[in-house]
Amino acid sequence: MAESYPDDVKYHPEHDWARIDGDEAVFGVTWYAQDALGEVVFYDPPEVGGTVSKDQAYTEVESVKAVSDVFAPLSGEIIEVNEALNDSPEAINADPYGDGWMVKVRLSDPSEVESLLDVDAYKALLQG
Amino acid sequence: MASTTSSLRRTPLFDRHAAAGARLVAFAGWEMPVQYGGVGEEHMAVRGRAGVFDVSHMGQVETRGPQAEAFLQHVLSNDVGELADGRAQYSVLCRDDGGVLDDLFTYRLGDRFLTVTNAANHDADHAWLSERASGFDVEVDDVAARYAMLAVQGPDARAAVAALADGELPARMGTATLDVAGEQCLVCGTGYTGEDGVELLAAPEHAVALWDALLERGVVPTGLGARDTLRLEACFHLYGNDLSTDRSPVEAGLGWCCKLDTGFVGSQTLRDAGEPADRLVPFAFTGPGIPRQGNPVATGAGEGIVTSGTHSPCLGLGIGMAYVPADAAAPGTAIEVDVRGKLRAAEIREKPLYPPRKAG
Numbered sequence: 001m002a003e004s005y006p007d008d009v010k011y012h013p014e015h016d017w018a019r020i021d022g023d024e025a026v027f028g029v030t031w032y033a034q035d036a037l038g039e040v041v042f043y044d045p046p047e048v049g050g051t052v053s054k055d056q057a058y059t060e061v062e063s064v065k066a067v068s069d070v071f072a073p074l075s076g077e078i079i080e081v082n083e084a085l086n087d088s089p090e091a092i093n094a095d096p097y098g099d100g101w102m103v104k105v106r107l108s109d110p111s112e113v114e115s116l117l118d119v120d121a122y123k124a125l126l127q128g
Numbered sequence: 129m130a131s132t133t134s135s136l137r138r139t140p141l142f143d144r145h146a147a148a149g150a151r152l153v154a155f156a157g158w159e160m161p162v163q164y165g166g167v168g169e170e171h172m173a174v175r176g177r178a179g180v181f182d183v184s185h186m187g188q189v190e191t192r193g194p195q196a197e198a199f200l201q202h203v204l205s206n207d208v209g210e211l212a213d214g215r216a217q218y219s220v221l222c223r224d225d226g227g228v229l230d231d232l233f234t235y236r237l238g239d240r241f242l243t244v245t246n247a248a249n250h251d252a253d254h255a256w257l258s259e260r261a262s263g264f265d266v267e268v269d270d271v272a273a274r275y276a277m278l279a280v281q282g283p284d285a286r287a288a289v290a291a292l293a294d295g296e297l298p299a300r301m302g303t304a305t306l307d308v309a310g311e312q313c314l315v316c317g318t319g320y321t322g323e324d325g326v327e328l329l330a331a332p333e334h335a336v337a338l339w340d341a342l343l344e345r346g347v348v349p350t351g352l353g354a355r356d357t358l359r360l361e362a363c364f365h366l367y368g369n370d371l372s373t374d375r376s377p378v379e380a381g382l383g384w385c386c387k388l389d390t391g392f393v394g395s396q397t398l399r400d401a402g403e404p405a406d407r408l409v410p411f412a413f414t415g416p417g418i419p420r421q422g423n424p425v426a427t428g429a430g431e432g433i434v435t436s437g438t439h440s441p442c443l444g445l446g447i448g449m450a451y452v453p454a455d456a457a458a459p460g461t462a463i464e465v466d467v468r469g470k471l472r473a474a475e476i477r478e479k480p481l482y483p484p485r486k487a488g
Binding site: 060 | 416
């Protein structure tokens with residue numbers, strides 16, 4: 001897909017996004033992150049029930065050449081993982097904000113959302 | 129994400145790579161294309177049709193003089209006396225202690241020999257050869273600046289090159305001097321992908337015309353990323369990963385190109401060492417995961433280590449090569465690979481991992 005940064009998600013400077021719905025949020029990686037990584041060939045989802053901490057790596061994605069950490073934009077407990085990525089990790093490239101989502105999290109501190117970037121701030125960061 | 133690339137060398141095709149949108153990376157002191165569209169699609173283009181790799185970063189050493197054959201017989205592991213005019217031969221360059229300095233193709237071209245080196249080892253190889261040549265009536269010249277090198281590989285590669293050539297292409301492991309796309313080339317029936325194909329050595333100023341003509345025939349530009357996945361499926365060694373001065377060529381499974389009776393440098397050590405304790409073996413994961421260089425290996429006979437690992441586009445599995453204890457090296461042996469703390473199930477396989485060995 002072409003480079004895109006939707007405005008219905010919040011961004012983390014490590015090139016992750018969070019789509020927030022009340023005290024829950026879905027996480028994934030941005031178009032920029034998947035493009036830098038190249039074709040994703042393996043994704044090992046974390047366990048449901050595990051906790052994630054803002055700014056900490058919670059899983060890995062792998063391209064042919066490299067392994068890359070995925071960072072949590074917010075803190076909380078994993079309540080769902082995208083099992084479909086086991087068989088089709090390439091969805092992370094093809095649809096990073098849709099079918100390529102990684103985990104759904106119950107937020108432990110929804111006020112952390114205030115520290116995330118909106119789309120304009122994230123685009124400004126990319127243009128750095 | 130900015131990187132300093134000003135000190136990196138560029139091949140004559142650099143502008144073509146940049147214009148094609150290639151992702152360029154530092155490799156052995158060169159700024160090289162790792163991929164154009166994507167590693168997977170480039171890999172499959174070579175397996176299914178034809179791809180072209182710019183391998184102009186590779187070096188060349190020319191050896192000539194009355195004792196050229198005797199000298200190369202002294203330093204190269206294979207039997208250079210068996211190398212016929214116009215043919216190619218694979219060998220390793222060993223230290224006295226048997227450690228591998230490089231792996232090389234040598235071509236006999238009339239009264240001279242051309243040896244192709246790995247980019248990262250080229251200067252050291254030339255220095256080593258020059259030092260060893262002192263007792264021989266030979267000239268050993270670094271001729272890397274004379275050549276650009278393109279590898280055209282895949283089931284349609286020969287047809288694409290043949291359509292541009294003014295004569296018959298050489299057989300596998302042969303060579304021919306031909307005009308290709310109007311430019312004189314040394315055409316070699318060699319490669320690093322497990323597919324049929326040729327390698328073209330030409331003057332650097334001819335590289336762009338050759339490249340353009342191949343692309344016009346539908347040959348797909350392919351980068352170092354696919355070069356690595358292709359060679360690993362085919363179980364070809366990569367110096368610095370699978371070969372090093374810490375390992376003997378016999379451990380690495382290259383005993384077949386070490387003709388101890390020729391008395392080459394390192395042969396006495398190899399003879400004295402006998403059967404090695406470790407063996408380099410190909411393996412494939414039987415479940416999820418991707419092995420990476422340096423991952424520890426657990427076997428029933430002790431520990432090993434992964435030297436190359438990737439995701440195989442053709443098999444859809446993690447694959448690699450590892451040094452394991454000789455007692456655990458038989459195809460079919462179950463092993464475990466520790467990938468960043470997760471134990472992944474794998475099985476030692478026959479060479480090559482792909483294409484599958486034909487029955488009979």
